[in-house]
Amino acid sequence: MSAATSRAEVPNDLAAFWLPFTPNRAFKKRPRLIARSKDMHYYTPDGRAILDATAGLWCCNAGHNREPIVRAVQEQAAELDFAPTFQFAHPKAFALASRIAALAPGDLDHVFFCNSGSEAGDTALKIALAYHNITGHGSRQRLIGRERAYHGVGFGGITVGGMVNNRKFFGSLLAGADHLPATYSREHQAFTKGEPEWGAHLADELEKIVALHDASTIAAVIVEPMAGSTGVLPAPKGYLKRLREICDKYGLLLIFDEVITGFGRLGHAFAAERYGVIPDMITFAKGVTSGAVPLGGVIVSGRIHDAFMKGPEHAIELFHGYTYSGHPLACAAALATLDVYRDEKLFERAKALEPKWYDALMTLKGLPNVLDIRCVGLTGAIDLAPIAGSPTLRGYHLLEHSFHEQGIMLRLAGDCIELTPPFIISEDQIGEIVEKVGKSIKAVA
Ligand SMILES: Cc1ncc(COP(=O)(O)O)c(C=O)c1O
Numbered sequence: 521m522s523a524a525t526s527r528a529e530v531p532n533d534l535a536a537f538w539l540p541f542t543p544n545r546a547f548k549k550r551p552r553l554i555a556r557s558k559d560m561h562y563y564t565p566d567g568r569a570i571l572d573a574t575a576g577l578w579c580c581n582a583g584h585n586r587e588p589i590v591r592a593v594q595e596q597a598a599e600l601d602f603a604p605t606f607q608f609a610h611p612k613a614f615a616l617a618s619r620i621a622a623l624a625p626g627d628l629d630h631v632f633f634c635n636s637g638s639e640a641g642d643t644a645l646k647i648a649l650a651y652h653n654i655t656g657h658g659s660r661q662r663l664i665g666r667e668r669a670y671h672g673v674g675f676g677g678i679t680v681g682g683m684v685n686n687r688k689f690f691g692s693l694l695a696g697a698d699h700l701p702a703t704y705s706r707e708h709q710a711f712t713k714g715e716p717e718w719g720a721h722l723a724d725e726l727e728k729i730v731a732l733h734d735a736s737t738i739a740a741v742i743v744e745p746m747a748g749s750t751g752v753l754p755a756p757k758g759y760l761k762r763l764r765e766i767c768d769k770y771g772l773l774l775i776f777d778e779v780i781t782g783f784g785r786l787g788h789a790f791a792a793e794r795y796g797v798i799p800d801m802i803t804f805a806k807g808v809t810s811g812a813v814p815l816g817g818v819i820v821s822g823r824i825h826d827a828f829m830k831g832p833e834h835a836i837e838l839f840h841g842y843t844y845s846g847h848p849l850a851c852a853a854a855l856a857t858l859d860v861y862r863d864e865k866l867f868e869r870a871k872a873l874e875p876k877w878y879d880a881l882m883t884l885k886g887l888p889n890v891l892d893i894r895c896v897g898l899t900g901a902i903d904l905a906p907i908a909g910s911p912t913l914r915g916y917h918l919l920e921h922s923f924h925e926q927g928i929m930l931r932l933a934g935d936c937i938e939l940t941p942p943f944i945i946s947e948d949q950i951g952e953i954v955e956k957v958g959k960s961i962k963a964v965a
Contacts, residue, residue: 574941626792635845663680665682665741667701723762741772881939912935
């Protein structure tokens with residue numbers, strides 16, 4: 521039976537599953553169910569094709585159900601289901617760490633595995649704190665994030681994150697954090713293709729934060745090279761370099777959250793490479809397995825890693841880890857995914873498609889309610905004017921219309937449409953996305 525015609529089991533009771541980051545009551549009145557996937561498409565239980573314009577959730581960069589990845593996972597499941605990585609290990613975890621380290625720039629050459637972007641963020645923050653502690657700078661405890669940032673949903677991540685609804689219900693969070701301003705200004709940046717000219721000076725706000733708290737109290741600064749979940753905010757030209765300089769001046773560790781930008785989204789293995797800026801740590805997840813099996817991790821510089829490798833050799837160096845750190849299925853999926861990226865030159869493909877992607881998205885300028893269009897790498901976002909008095913309602917209507925009527929999966933952040941297709945997308949499919957998004961925008965005008 522083909523992917524398009526097969527019927528998967530349709531549930532008759534939607535009550536028990538509490539969906540994450542979803543308006544559950546609205547969803548359950550008119551569910552958007554996915555049963556199968558292949559390459560650029562999802563298929564509903566009744567076999568309707570849905571064009572995937574979001575790579576699942578910014579993760580299926582190689583497209584769906586790619587044969588080499590499927591086979592690697594199947595073979596791994598038959599060979600070794602689980603092996604602990606506390607005090608034991610299995611060969612593929614080492615092989616994968618070496619492959620990832622080889623892709624990362626500079627001396628980012630050690631990899632700590634976890635299972636998600638959220639765990640990766642919290643792991644990086646903990647390594648930063650522990651690093652200062654063991655090197656005699658235990659007073660460096662403050663963590664600096666940024667307004668409009670998303671670093672997952674752990675307490676560390678929401679503390680340095682800057683999305684109000686992700687923070688305001690959850691108490692006082694970690695003590696002592698501070699935030700850089702967001703890098704977006706519609707007035708100065710609207711309808712820019714790629715990195716905006718305006719905004720590098722916002723990195724200098726870090727000087728003010730240092731002046732307020734003193735460098736001796738600050739452990740690390742964490743930023744996404746492109747803020748994704750808050751509506752695709754590309755780094756202004758020169759911004760990340762400036763942040764690096766200020767971090768170096770004051771001995772602050774710089775962490776890039778590359779959970780979205782890692783593994784090709786901006787046309788390079790890591791955005792660090794695109795911007796010529798080497799952070800002290802990179803967090804990753806999502807694209808590392810093209811979404812096939814959960815996996816996340818932190819790539820750590822030799823300097824930080826080596827600082828921990830002291831003391832008696834039988835003693836644990838870092839009291840941190842997850843039961844499923846370096847799970848065999850995840851490692852097998854990631855090794856196969858990295859092969860697909862390399863063999864099909866998919867990062868290069870993402871880069872080559874950039875100009876066409878930018879031009880195609882900008883054709884939507886002028887449609888009703890379109891306030892701004894942003895794009896960088898193979899990502900894009902379209903801000904729509906909210907319905908007066910009902911923020912996010914236009915976005916929700918658009919999400920429903922696009923799925924049920926247009927046969928396309930989009931991601932909505934409130935009233936902002938986010939587009940992040942798999943890198944195997946054809947030029948015709950770029951045109952199809954723009955056409956379907958345009959129709960959807962008009963339908964909710
Ligand atoms: C930049 C960034 N960091 C962290 C996360 C959290 O990842 P996860 O949902 O795998 O915990 C995300 C998820 O979208 C993200 O975009």
